[in-house]
Amino acid sequence: MADLTATDVSFAFGHQPPLFDRLNLTVRTGEAVVLVGENGCGKTTLLRLLAGMLEPSQGVVCLNGTPVTEQRGRVGILFQNPDHQMIAPTVEEEIALGLELRGTPGEVMRPVVDGLLERFALEPMRTRSPESLSGGQKQRVALAAIMAFRPLFLLFDEPDSYLDAPSRRDLLSAVEEIRGEVGMVWTTPNPRRRPRADCLLFLERGRIRELSESELTACTQTDVPA
Amino acid sequence: MVLAARNLKFVWRSGESEIEAVSGFSAEFPGGVPHFVCGPSGSGKTTLGYLLSGLSAPDSGSVSLQTASAGERGNIAYVFQFAEDLFFEDTVADELKQIGGDGAERALEVFAQLGIRPSEILALQPHRLSAGYARLTAVTLQMARDPQVLILDEPTIGLDWRFHRSMTSALRNWVSPSRILIVITHDLDLMRELGGQAWVVSGGRLAWSGEVASLLADVSLLEKFALRF
Numbered sequence: 001m002a003d004l005t006a007t008d009v010s011f012a013f014g015h016q017p018p019l020f021d022r023l024n025l026t027v028r029t030g031e032a033v034v035l036v037g038e039n040g041c042g043k044t045t046l047l048r049l050l051a052g053m054l055e056p057s058q059g060v061v062c063l064n065g066t067p068v069t070e071q072r073g074r075v076g077i078l079f080q081n082p083d084h085q086m087i088a089p090t091v092e093e094e095i096a097l098g099l100e101l102r103g104t105p106g107e108v109m110r111p112v113v114d115g116l117l118e119r120f121a122l123e124p125m126r127t128r129s130p131e132s133l134s135g136g137q138k139q140r141v142a143l144a145a146i147m148a149f150r151p152l153f154l155l156f157d158e159p160d161s162y163l164d165a166p167s168r169r170d171l172l173s174a175v176e177e178i179r180g181e182v183g184m185v186w187t188t189p190n191p192r193r194r195p196r197a198d199c200l201l202f203l204e205r206g207r208i209r210e211l212s213e214s215e216l217t218a219c220t221q222t223d224v225p226a
Numbered sequence: 227m228v229l230a231a232r233n234l235k236f237v238w239r240s241g242e243s244e245i246e247a248v249s250g251f252s253a254e255f256p257g258g259v260p261h262f263v264c265g266p267s268g269s270g271k272t273t274l275g276y277l278l279s280g281l282s283a284p285d286s287g288s289v290s291l292q293t294a295s296a297g298e299r300g301n302i303a304y305v306f307q308f309a310e311d312l313f314f315e316d317t318v319a320d321e322l323k324q325i326g327g328d329g330a331e332r333a334l335e336v337f338a339q340l341g342i343r344p345s346e347i348l349a350l351q352p353h354r355l356s357a358g359y360a361r362l363t364a365v366t367l368q369m370a371r372d373p374q375v376l377i378l379d380e381p382t383i384g385l386d387w388r389f390h391r392s393m394t395s396a397l398r399n400w401v402s403p404s405r406i407l408i409v410i411t412h413d414l415d416l417m418r419e420l421g422g423q424a425w426v427v428s429g430g431r432l433a434w435s436g437e438v439a440s441l442l443a444d445v446s447l448l449e450k451f452a453l454r455f
């Protein structure tokens with residue numbers, strides 16, 4: 001059992017007011033946390049701190065007690081815009097890229113890539129350029145590429161934003177499949193669109209509150225669009 | 227005023243592979259009612275948006291804007307699916323200055339309609355905006371250009387409950403007989419709120435067109451085109 005823990009984390013961009021002030025959060029492998037918050041409240045920034053892509057101005061984010069910034073590759077993050085994490089000329093090369101850069105032998109890498117193409121319904125577009133794919137298809141490629149690393153934690157930054165209804169359903173079932181393998185944090189501005197959660201959190205004015213389903217509905221009003 | 231697409235065809239080419247993203251698409255988009263282009267992921271909606279806006283040239287077919295008076299030059303504004311692709315300047319205020327004329331004042335009016343105070347946005351770096359604020363800002367900038375045709379690719383993605391409501395309202399206010407609004411979306415709530423004309427694209431072709439209300443009332447049609455599950 002691994003844990004990803006933010007302890008007394010504060011952060012501000014430049015001279016702007018702090019987004020977080022001594023924020024605390026723990027996620028464990030096998031746990032699915034859904035983090036809801038209004039636009040601009042800092043959901044994406046918090047995920048970047050948890051992934052070690054940003055350093056807190058105070059406090060620390062640790063993976064099993066060691067700063068996450070010293071353990072790259074154990075926390076995967078799926079951005080809202082999949083173009084931000086794609087560089088390879090074909091879908092299969094994109095999925096293989098991380099393993100190749102780590103010097104994984106071809107005979108080890110190939111079955112992993114084939115398995116991920118199958119798992120994320122990408123086999124028909126294996127040789128296509130990611131550039132030619134729709135937003136939803138790109139998101140599936142990005143997720144497959146992250147899973148190739150076998151991360152301990154997966155951070156989803158509103159990952160279903162660009163998916164059509166069946167693709168969203170596919171992503172949610174993929175999330176169900178990997179639920180026990182990793183710890184997950186899924187952010188959304190829309191409480192109605194999320195996977196099954198072990199814990200519902202609401203981020204507001206730099207603080208996190210754990211809420212029940214009914215409390216979350218009340219504080220996000222809710223005639224929320226699906 | 228009508229934006230007319232005639233038999234559009236567009237092929238994505240990458241190395242030896244070719245994907246026909248848009249095949250024989252024809253439609254007429256008059257002003258006065260919102261138009262929604264919808265369909266499954268990968269059906270060619272975004273490519274069609276590029277063709278309608280003139281950002282990409284079709285392999286064959288044509289797009290023409292028939293304006294009210296002969297010789298009038300049409301202008302078309304487009305907001306990308308990934309809204310941050312529209313930003314070039316260091317601050318939102320600088321982005322507003324680039325609009326020219328009284329565009330900056332109009333942008334402030336749109337921000338107000340959306341429920342955004344100038345003090346909370348103008349000094350910020352556009353590339354550091356959250357995805358929701360980037361989308362709101364991109365739509366604001368393009369509305370402020372006062373175009374005759376406004377094409378928005380998924381304008382409500384990632385918006386929270388407050389901003390979804392204010393964006394819906396701003397789009398409703400924007401539509402007029404002399405303006406054409408085309409929204410590429412899979413947001414059925416937005417379509418339900420605004421009504422208008424739906425254009426369902428599947429496999430790069432126009433698969434269905436009709437009133438939004440008719441589409442939303444037909445469950446089998448919605449499921450067939452992956453608009454709900």
